[in-house]
Amino acid sequence: MSIIINIDVMLARRKVRSKEMAEAIGLTEANLSILKTGKAKAIRLATLEAICRYLDCQPGDLLEYKKDG
Amino acid sequence: MNKIQSYSHVFKIFSLLALIILPLALILYWINPLGWEGNIGLAISSLLFNTTFVPQVMNPQNWQVSTRILALLIDLIPIGFMMGIAYALMQLFKCYEKGLVFEVINAHYIKLVGILMLVKAIIVPTLYQALITLVLSWHNPPGQRYFYLTISMSDIVIAIIVIMISWIMKEAAQIKSEQDYTV
Numbered sequence: 399m400s401i402i403i404n405i406d407v408m409l410a411r412r413k414v415r416s417k418e419m420a421e422a423i424g425l426t427e428a429n430l431s432i433l434k435t436g437k438a439k440a441i442r443l444a445t446l447e448a449i450c451r452y453l454d455c456q457p458g459d460l461l462e463y464k465k466d467g
Numbered sequence: 468m469n470k471i472q473s474y475s476h477v478f479k480i481f482s483l484l485a486l487i488i489l490p491l492a493l494i495l496y497w498i499n500p501l502g503w504e505g506n507i508g509l510a511i512s513s514l515l516f517n518t519t520f521v522p523q524v525m526n527p528q529n530w531q532v533s534t535r536i537l538a539l540l541i542d543l544i545p546i547g548f549m550m551g552i553a554y555a556l557m558q559l560f561k562c563y564e565k566g567l568v569f570e571v572i573n574a575h576y577i578k579l580v581g582i583l584m585l586v587k588a589i590i591v592p593t594l595y596q597a598l599i600t601l602v603l604s605w606h607n608p609p610g611q612r613y614f615y616l617t618i619s620m621s622d623i624v625i626a627i628i629v630i631m632i633s634w635i636m637k638e639a640a641q642i643k644s645e646q647d648y649t650v
Contacts, residue, residue: 429650439648 423448475563482557497539548587574637581629588622
């Protein structure tokens with residue numbers, strides 16, 4: 399997948415634990431793990447909005463496009 | 468979901484029984500087709516699985532031991548297919564019993580059932596019927612030997628429908644996988 403989710407980076411910048419954020423935005427830890435490990439096939443706008451609001455960032459801070467190869 | 472799981476448990480056991488009973492009934496029948504063993508074997512196969520080991524026009528009086536052994540081996544063709552179908556169904560119902568419904572592995576088992584049904588629908592009325600009638604009437608007087616050849620379009624159509632269902636189930640499994648990985 400050439401879309402990379404930099405959620406770990408943002409969590410580290412904001413000094414927030416992933417469990418804390420999951421609880422705050424109502425995301426299960428299993429789903430957050432899917433996001434962090436890059437297994438996610440799609441992300442709902444509502445989820446993206448909740449993460450952005452909590453981490454006070456833009457979607458572009460979380461998502462990055464890298465060309466394959 | 469509970470309903471699917473409880474029914475699947477019953478069908479899984481039935482498939483397992485078919486896997487064990489079918490070859491036993493076949494052997495039992497060919498030990499002595501005219502004796503009680505034959506009657507039990509035939510009763511089990513015809514009542515439970517709607518199948519017989521010999522065409523009805525055959526006369527069991529003139530079957531020698533060598534003929535019976537050869538017929539048993541030929542009977543392994545349809546029974547083998549039925550056992551294969553029973554095995555695939557057992558695996559499928561095992562998945563359903565665990566609550567795994569829209570999975571790629573289930574689509575694989577449904578496809579296996581369809582393919583076995585299709586090959587059986589082609590081979591049994593042609594190759595098997597021809598062989599079994601030929602072998603069992605081999606010792607008949609000249610002019611009374613049989614050579615049967617039939618074809619059942621309905622079985623072929625049902626098998627193709629089952630294969631198509633497997634494709635649909637595969638698509639459903641892919642949609643479910645996408646849903647599972649949508650956060």
